[in-house]
Amino acid sequence: MGEKMDAQLKVEDLHVGFKQKKSSVNILNGVSFQVYKGETLCIVGESGCGKSLTSLSIMGLLPKQGEVQGGKIEFEGENLVQKNMKQMSRLRGNDLSMIFQEPMTSLNPVHTVGKQVAEVVRTHRQVGKKEAYSRALEMFELVGIPSPAERLHNYPHELSGGMRQRVMIAMALACNPKLLIADEPTTALDVTIQAQILELLNDIKAERQMSIMMITHDLGVVSEVADRVLVMYAGEVIECANNRQLFNNPQHPYTQGLIASIPKLKEEKDELPIIEGSVPSPEKMPKGCRFSTRCPFAKQECLTDSPPLQEAEEHTVRCWMHTDRWEEMTPWKGVDEDGREATEQDLIRS
Amino acid sequence: MDVKQPNKILLEVNGLKKYFSTGGGMLKKKQQVKAVDDMTFTVKEGETLGIVGESGCGKSTMGRTLLRLQHPTAGEVIYNGQDIAKLKNKDLRKLRKDIQIIFQDPFGSLNPRMTVGAMLSEIVRTHDIVSKKEEKKYLEELLLEVGLTPAAYWKYPHEFSGGQRQRVSIARALAVQPKLIICDEAVSALDVSVQAQVLNLLQHLKKKHGLTYIFISHDLSVVKHISDRVGVMYLGKLVELSDKHDLYERPAHPYTQALFSAIPDITEEKQERIVLKGDVPSPLHIPSGCRFHTRCPLATDKCVEEAPVFEQVRDGHYAACHYAE
Numbered sequence: 001m002g003e004k005m006d007a008q009l010k011v012e013d014l015h016v017g018f019k020q021k022k023s024s025v026n027i028l029n030g031v032s033f034q035v036y037k038g039e040t041l042c043i044v045g046e047s048g049c050g051k052s053l054t055s056l057s058i059m060g061l062l063p064k065q066g067e068v069q070g071g072k073i074e075f076e077g078e079n080l081v082q083k084n085m086k087q088m089s090r091l092r093g094n095d096l097s098m099i100f101q102e103p104m105t106s107l108n109p110v111h112t113v114g115k116q117v118a119e120v121v122r123t124h125r126q127v128g129k130k131e132a133y134s135r136a137l138e139m140f141e142l143v144g145i146p147s148p149a150e151r152l153h154n155y156p157h158e159l160s161g162g163m164r165q166r167v168m169i170a171m172a173l174a175c176n177p178k179l180l181i182a183d184e185p186t187t188a189l190d191v192t193i194q195a196q197i198l199e200l201l202n203d204i205k206a207e208r209q210m211s212i213m214m215i216t217h218d219l220g221v222v223s224e225v226a227d228r229v230l231v232m233y234a235g236e237v238i239e240c241a242n243n244r245q246l247f248n249n250p251q252h253p254y255t256q257g258l259i260a261s262i263p264k265l266k267e268e269k270d271e272l273p274i275i276e277g278s279v280p281s282p283e284k285m286p287k288g289c290r291f292s293t294r295c296p297f298a299k300q301e302c303l304t305d306s307p308p309l310q311e312a313e314e315h316t317v318r319c320w321m322h323t324d325r326w327e328e329m330t331p332w333k334g335v336d337e338d339g340r341e342a343t344e345q346d347l348i349r350s
Numbered sequence: 351m352d353v354k355q356p357n358k359i360l361l362e363v364n365g366l367k368k369y370f371s372t373g374g375g376m377l378k379k380k381q382q383v384k385a386v387d388d389m390t391f392t393v394k395e396g397e398t399l400g401i402v403g404e405s406g407c408g409k410s411t412m413g414r415t416l417l418r419l420q421h422p423t424a425g426e427v428i429y430n431g432q433d434i435a436k437l438k439n440k441d442l443r444k445l446r447k448d449i450q451i452i453f454q455d456p457f458g459s460l461n462p463r464m465t466v467g468a469m470l471s472e473i474v475r476t477h478d479i480v481s482k483k484e485e486k487k488y489l490e491e492l493l494l495e496v497g498l499t500p501a502a503y504w505k506y507p508h509e510f511s512g513g514q515r516q517r518v519s520i521a522r523a524l525a526v527q528p529k530l531i532i533c534d535e536a537v538s539a540l541d542v543s544v545q546a547q548v549l550n551l552l553q554h555l556k557k558k559h560g561l562t563y564i565f566i567s568h569d570l571s572v573v574k575h576i577s578d579r580v581g582v583m584y585l586g587k588l589v590e591l592s593d594k595h596d597l598y599e600r601p602a603h604p605y606t607q608a609l610f611s612a613i614p615d616i617t618e619e620k621q622e623r624i625v626l627k628g629d630v631p632s633p634l635h636i637p638s639g640c641r642f643h644t645r646c647p648l649a650t651d652k653c654v655e656e657a658p659v660f661e662q663v664r665d666g667h668y669a670a671c672h673y674a675e
Contacts (some may be wrong), residue, residue, distance in 0.1 A: 188406035220614030261546035263575030
């Protein structure tokens with residue numbers, strides 16, 4: 001891949017945080033990645049790693065206290081960060097679309113689903129009511145809603161979870177977006193319904209040459225749909241590689257731990273390998289590598305020096321272990337710079 | 351329908367039913383939701399029985415009915431020679447000392463205005479577990495055992511992370527020294543790395559205290575990891591029940607087969623996927639005959655008319671399908 005393909009979306013050194021009374025908390029710390037034309041990029045990470053915040057920043061939908069503190073989001077050569085509300089809402093639903101985890105909260109309960117899809121069409125295209133409805137009908141057929149003409153007149157509560165998610169997808173695709181952002185699109189659904197939705201997204205992507213950026217915490221889903229995978233931890237990108245490469249040969253200790261800790265259907269283990277501890281809170285972020293407090297391989301410098309993102313062909317990773325400096329680094333002593341005992345870390349390692 | 355095993359049986363469930371009535375207004379006819387409809391199974395001492403199924407299949411209602419948090423409509427649940435459905439208040443309290451439950455969302459099931467210590471000591475006093483003198487020491491040891499620090503005694507639920515809160519729930523269940531713990535989606539709300547920690551803790555506790563678990567979850571991989579036997583539910587009924595190895599290697603019921611093939615797995619070999627058509631029917635309008643026939647790829651006329659019997663297809667492997675292999 002690499003240079004051969006054009007980037008649809010380019011995120012560069014993105015910093016996002018939340019304003020507080022006097023100070024501000026930084027959540028995303030220099031996130032950079034690209035989504036190429038026609039590919040599915042999956043962003044994985046545990047709750048609080050900043051994956052949803054990334055997608056909201058791209059869509060210009062950050063909550064009130066949220067602010068982009070630096071960096072660029074380039075979509076087709078234009079920087080989205082500098083766009084105003086009006087320009088963004090012209091893009092949203094048109095070239096850029098998004099589907100959310102819980103369709104019930106993103107659909108309006110007092111309007112029929114047909115009306116809501118038609119509204120999107122009328123907002124972005126100069127068409128009449130009738131034409132908009134026929135476009136909605138077309139979309140309902142595309143996403144596989146049975147007896148679509150009747151479903152147009154249903155209210156969201158009359159549909160099942162899977163059907164609602166199909167309506168959301170129909171709405172997102174109504175104006176032929178170039179990039180679809182799917183934030184945990186199947187998390188609220190049952191496995192059999194999830195399989196239907198994933199298959200649908202895959203078919204549509206192939207048919208329309210659309211790029212998909214999918215955000216999920218489910219590594220199983222990732223391995224099914226992703227072309228490339230981006231792993232985030234505590235607001236940073238820590239690893240990025242193509243699908244098989246990442247699962248067969250994970251480089252970052254966090255990714256390795258994450259993959260090992262899922263129970264697998266085809267393997268039998270008495271005890272699951274685990275990553276000790278939990279994600280540090282934004283106020284107590286370690287100074288150096290953000291994973292250092294939980295990392296089983298951490299050396300002394302990992303606590304104080306932040307590792308660079310190592311760009312290698314088709315596989316980038318943020319870990320000292322994969323740099324030349326690793327050999328010279330001091331082994332873990334259980335004591336921090338000032339000679340005090342690093343009690344919390346000690347506990348984690350015992 | 352005989353599902354008895356030679357090992358010592360801890361809990362015996364016979365023809366358990368739980369119906370809810372809905373509607374019944376001026377113009378509306380009263381309707382019944384058959385959340386749990388005629389379930390029969392046993393739980394052996396020291397085993398983990400996994401129960402899987404999609405949302406709305408009645409697995410949580412089943413768990414709650416076993417503990418009589420909900421009164422069963424019909425059927426019996428026999429524990430220690432007594433039918434739980436017929437117990438009076440005092441005996442019921444005794445039963446709840448032996449059977450405990452852990453819920454999915456510890457935020458919803460822990461009192462936000464009580465410290466962990468106050469909550470635990472209330473339980474311990476109610477059931478008279480230890481003397482007042484030893485109480486503090488007992489609870490601190492308990493907290494250590496579930497992987498919390500004794501300082502947790504003075505904290506409120508909101509001061510913990512999701513994984514730690516679930517550990518508090520586990521401590522609460524464990525405080526009364528139960529024999530059977532029902533885990534209702536106990537790890538579903540947790541992140542994978544934390545989920546693995548809690549699963550390991552549950553297994554460690556089981557070994558140490560000789561516990562028995564009924565592990566209810568929608569996550570098939572987690573259930574396989576932790577269970578000895580697994581039951582699959584569909585629309586209020588068990589459709590298959592077997593030793594986990596036999597179930598996962600040779601599923602007999604077409605629903606189980608489809609369910610397994612739908613799980614996204616991270617291993618490379620992709621299997622042929624059976625994508626089921628349509629949604630789970632509403633429990634208000636349960637299909638005639640076999641409940642699965644509306645979505646089943648193998649369904650015939652016989653399935654529409656006649657409900658299959660839950661019977662043994664192989665040694666210790668039960669399924670309810672006319673065409674089970």
